[in-house]
Amino acid sequence: MEELIAVSTGLIAGTITGIVPGAGVTVAMVLAAPMLMSFDVIQLLLFYMSLASMVQFTGTIPAVYLGVPGETNSLPAVIEGTKFNKRKMAKLAIGMCAIGSVTGSVVAVAITFGLVSVLTDHMTLFFSNVTKFYLYLFIILFCLLAYNKKNVFVNLLLCVLGFVLSVPGESDISPDFRYTFGIEDLQFGVPLMPVLIGFLVVPTIAKMTSASGNSVFLPSIDIGFVKVINHFRKRFIKSSLRGSVIGYLCGFVPGVSTVLSTNVSYTLEKKLNPNSPGKQLVSSETANNAGQFASMLPLLLIGIPITGSEIVLYSMLVDAGWSPFQFDNVTNNLDMIFKQIVPWFVVANVVGLVIAWPLAKHILELFADSKKFLIAILVVGVLLLNTYLGVLDYRVWLYTACLLVFSGVGLLLKKYETVPLIFMYILGNDIEAVFYRQMLI
């Protein structure tokens, strides 16, 4: 029952998040924080998995119908999907993407299952400090090179700011409280929620306010489920499988993960089939879902988050008492993945298929008409959320002060992607400890 609650709420959150342009998985995780605080480790993982999978499905809907990306990785869907929409074939495009997404998820699970023995045999390699050292080095390099149009200077400043925010309080390698400036509440560190709201949610709200989306729906030809499946089987199965494998491999790349999955498979498909927008669309959307599953594996198996939203999940998991070693060994971790996560992952995909296709347009119409209402709810919601969590954490004044300061800075930074800052803020202490140990060993 608890698992069903986690998956259901994740699916609902994912449906809304995918359809509201600009809102991403990370923002959804932040807004759901009061509910997630009562979740245990498995529930948190199931919620995240359902949310992230559903967003991959529903993110295609505004991309195809309105030409607005629901997620950053929906860009190929915007380019190719609008071509279908103009030909009144939006429903076909959504249907193909939904089936492709299910294919991507199934292939990703199958590849992982095939690699189980290899993973088990080499798992202790991932426990070593040196592996973590190189992984973190890779993540830092990606933070510097992959965001904000590769502006290294801006990314470096964001990384430094994030690291500075991670420093006050308890360090991972020394027993003392540091840089608390006499403020007792800072012994427990700079609170997470004001950082996430200030640097992620506030800029998102600002962007949503200024964004002007096309909310005019073009009529679409009705097409049956069986016809779409037959069409998919005859024309797109190869592109879909290709997208699955590419998406799965790219999903492991820290920082960019599904964005890379989608764009690499889209680019490759464009070269292989330049005159088939359908194949390009299906390949990129399939890659998206395969990449989503792959990107969760480093976190599930060895406790290393590799995407912005996983960082938020990671901090919530740790608060819920999770440590990668709590599952004792790899066999237990793999058991958890295949017995508790994968079955629900399949359910999430089936629900995604149902919602993304037949109900797509109705859901989208509902949200397109209530944009201002949504923004107002978001603003009031984050203020209440911050105060509520501050009271629970016995640091309401620090939470309020931090929210004011970080929201101001967040608004100044609204033109930039703040993911490098969030990465360094959440992982800063661990990165410092890993680098310090690497010098000693």
Added chain:
Amino acid sequence: MKKTICVMIMSLFATITSAQTITVINNGKSGGSFNARTLMYKDGLEAAGFQVKYENIGKISQAVKVFKETKEPTIMVYANNQVYKQDLFHTSKNFIMLEYQQPLYVCTANHAKDKSGTLTVAHGKGYDPKLLKTVLGDDIVLVPYKNSGAMLKGMLGGDVDVMVNNQGMSFKYTKSGQGTCEASDVLPIMAATVIGKNVNVKTIRGYIVNISNNDAFTEYHTSRKLYRPSGTWTSEYRLVRELEKGYEIKK
């Protein structure tokens, strides 16, 4: 006479009412030993007729802050290895019971048993480096880890030659077959306790001792091979005061 009887009855009623309401602070994360023990005490107190207010804080530093400031009858599980860091020592006013004690273990990886030269030693961040050098010699490099689980991972990953860890993680390491562990008679002994505030420690001790002897606790202690000392409040208090000195980090 009537007035005296009325006052006596009301006082008795007030005492019973206040005695039955107690706050239990959880200072551990779910899955951890502090959390598990707190929940068992909560259940036990409820079964004994107390009205329990459960404060689920989950972080020891914050829990200690709340404990220090509370004005309500409150209990919390605690340990002697935290006293210096949290600046909250066991006193005759807050000490309720010594639940169990366990030594620290020194584990050596098989590959390092005949190693000559410098040894790398994993240790928790709260351990006294000077004391570790006394036990393991001067030719060591101390490598700090966040907690016992991280240390075990580092040891299994081949980061270090030796680790100084608690009983639970040392047993797991021995089970892996990658090395052996020995209990240290020089390093400090960890004592898990229960402390209280705004309560009569000797009265509440009766309930806490009974709970700590119930089936759930007995299974918990037995499965983890935790040593359960039995003594009077005075002898336990003296022992805990003595053991907490072992965690002082001399600069």
